[in-house]
Amino acid sequence: MGILSLLLWTPALGALLLTLIPREKTYLIQPLALLFSGCAFLLSSLLICNYNTATADLQFSEYFPLNPKFGSSYSLGVDGVSLPMTVLATLLMCVAILASQNLTERVKGYHICLLLLEFGMLGVFLAQDWAIFYIFWELTLIPLFFLIDRWGGKRRHAASLNFVLYTMGGSVFMLISLIAVYEYVPEHVSLMAAMSVVSETMPHDKQVWVLLGFLIGFGVKMPIFPLHGWLPLAHVEAPSPVSILLSGILLKMGAYGLIRAVVMLPAAAQTLQPLLVFLALFGMIYGGLLAWRQSDLKAMVAYSSVSHLGIVLLGIASLNEMGMTGAVLQMFAHGLIAGAMFLLVGLLYERTHTRNIQDYSALIQVMPRFTFFTTLVLFAAMGLPGSVGFIAEFHALVGGFQQWGSLMVFFSLSILISAAYCMRTINLLFTGTTKPAMQTIPDLKPHELIATSVLVAGIVLFGFLPASLIQVSSATISQMNKTIQLKIKSAV
DSSP states (O other), X not given: OOHHHHHHHHHHHHXXXXXXXXXXXXXXXXXXXXXXXXXXXXHHHHHHHHOOTTOOSOEEEEEEEEETTTTEEEEEEEOTTHHHHHHHHHHHHHHXXXXXXXXXXXXXXXXXXXXXXXXXXXXXHHBOBHHHHHHHHHHTHXXXXXXXXXXXXXXXXXXHHHHHHXXXXXXXXXXXXXXXHHTTOTTOOOBHHHHTTGGGTSOHHXXXXXXXXXXXXXXXXXXXXXXXXXXXXXXXXXXXXXXXXXXIIIHHHHXXXXXXXXXXXXXXXXXXXXXXXXXXXXXXXXXXXXXXTOOBHHHHHHHHHHHHHHHHHHHHHHOSHHHHXXXXXXXXXXXXXXXXXXXXXXXXXXXXXXXBGGGOOOGGGTOHHHHXXXXXXXXXXXXXXXXXXXXXXXXXXHHHHHHHGGGGHHHHHHHHHHHHHHHHHHHHHHSSOOOXXXXXXXXXXXXXXXXXXXXXXXXXXXXXXXXXXXXXHHHHHHHHHHHHHHHHHHHO
């Protein structure tokens, strides 16, 4: 068994082991879940330590035919785009389990669902065959549905149903597009490498329709305006540790899939470029304005995700190396930033049982550690220099400017809106006079401090030393850019 299979099946093995433990032994369930997620993180860290950043080729590849007649296979591999997402997924799962220490109801089922969700997420990023990619994509729906429906808030049933209906509806379009592409593959296999050359034989108008199908399927998960309807309700009603994964990783699955689709059909992407940039810039401003007017802290972070994922779409739409680098960096940066924001908001809600920002004031006097970390994360969310958010947004801005020039004034406007709602949040949470109900709130506990410190350290470290993060993806993105430009020229 290769290291990728070992990484992929570690959380599934953990979930299987948890099914054998009596539900009343919660003192065993939580440490075991953390142990298996920790092992997965160590394996992903080993991958990145042994990854050769000088080549764009797939590494640690594994291949086993599953259905020769259909052409599907158990094919795994990582490159400079999937590897950062794999490490991020395993890291945020450890953080989510640490943040679940106060859970007291149905602890066994909850942790089984978390590990199965990690299994599905890793499968999406490691798969090199569109057939198993789609299987893992759909697999994530099952545990996430139960995590929201069983452990969510008052409107959890509506939130879980909305999430499933939106995602399954988008998956239908994605499946149709995959079938359409498969028909034009000479070898009739579903390997990503084989299907990536389909643009040479597929008529251009069909490529456009296929990419539109991918845009809907992946756009629901990202989410792209106007396919974001499920996101605010799901974020608000989901348990905070689940929101960490939902925003930190699940949204990146859509962006990751869209990158693969654009590289496969670059001529169609060039035709749809005006639509893509409009959706990106509109989503950035729209999400920021809605985040600005929210009084619910989780709803604010949810709408800010719509704005920040617009930056990812902008980078993808630029179809140049700088923009694509910005998209990948923003995916990683937003995973750390949104994960930290949902973690801190969830910890605050556990102490006060309110998410209304108007109920707080002067928390710096009673929660200095919480204030310090929250302020840093909000600064990163607005793209302050010295944070990984700035590095990502700068690359996306330069890539967009190379392609569209003065149109990037709308990008700058979205950054100003982000600064406005972040500064508003800091002002309402940490300044003023202490309210009587807020005078006895305990500060961050040791395990909460560890989880928060890891994410904030990543935000600051990669903000000041971004070279190592950029270097992981540079060869792969450079090769993707060459492929895109070559296919576009050949299509002209």
